[in-house]
Amino acid sequence: MHSLYTSSLTGKKVSKTKSFIIHNLVIVAVIGGLLAITIVGFINAKALKLEKHYIRLLIVISIILNTATIICYACLPLSAEMDVLINRLLAGVSYFIFFIILKRPYKEHLVFVGGTQSLYWSGIIYCLLSIFIDGFLREGVLAYEGRN
Incomplete structure (x- = not known):
């Protein structure tokens, strides 16, 4: 006889999720930049067992943002400080997207x-x-173009 108080998952292995505090990911975005927030965001998404369609969406967005960074390095003749600022701004955009998708x-x-x-x-x-x-x-992109 089954009781309402007996566990229904008896005998089955349930894997628990893990997570970083997602509010602290903004520190990684500000200090490390776009690549760091992308890596840590994907680690957190995998640990939270995010659905595959969200993972694919994050992959596409990350590829677009990282490509935009490379295009900015290659096409815009900016100083090193402006390149870092653009990278951190795109990292902020990436953090915001990861935060929205990982919040639930x-x-x-x-x-x-x-x-x-x-x-x-x-x-x-x-x-x-x-x-x-x-x-x-x-430095590789700038050396290839001869701007450095």
């Missing part, structure tokens, strides 16, 4: 699981990696 699964995660992971070390690592790759990419 994050709230569900907080209700059912309740815990979050620390973004401290992984955020620092991805920010440093992003700054290095972005600088290397910018």
Whole structure:
């Protein structure tokens, strides 16, 4: 006889979701730039087990924004400070998109699981990696065009 108080998932393995605090992703966007927020945002989206159509949408948006950064480096003869500013503005746009898409699964995660992971070390690592790759990419594009 089944009771209302017996668990219905007995014998089945249920995988829990994980998440960073999505409000802290703005720090990664400001410090690390577009590449860092893209990487950390996708890690968080996978950990929250986001539906595939949202993942595909995020992939397309990230490709468009990263391509826009490269086009800005190649086509606009701007100073290094302006290039960094454009990168951070596009990172802010990317953060806003990730925040909008991840907000509902994050709230569900907080209700059912309740815990979050620390973004401290992984955020620092991805920010440093992003700054290095972005600088290397910018210098490579400028050297290829002979502007540097």
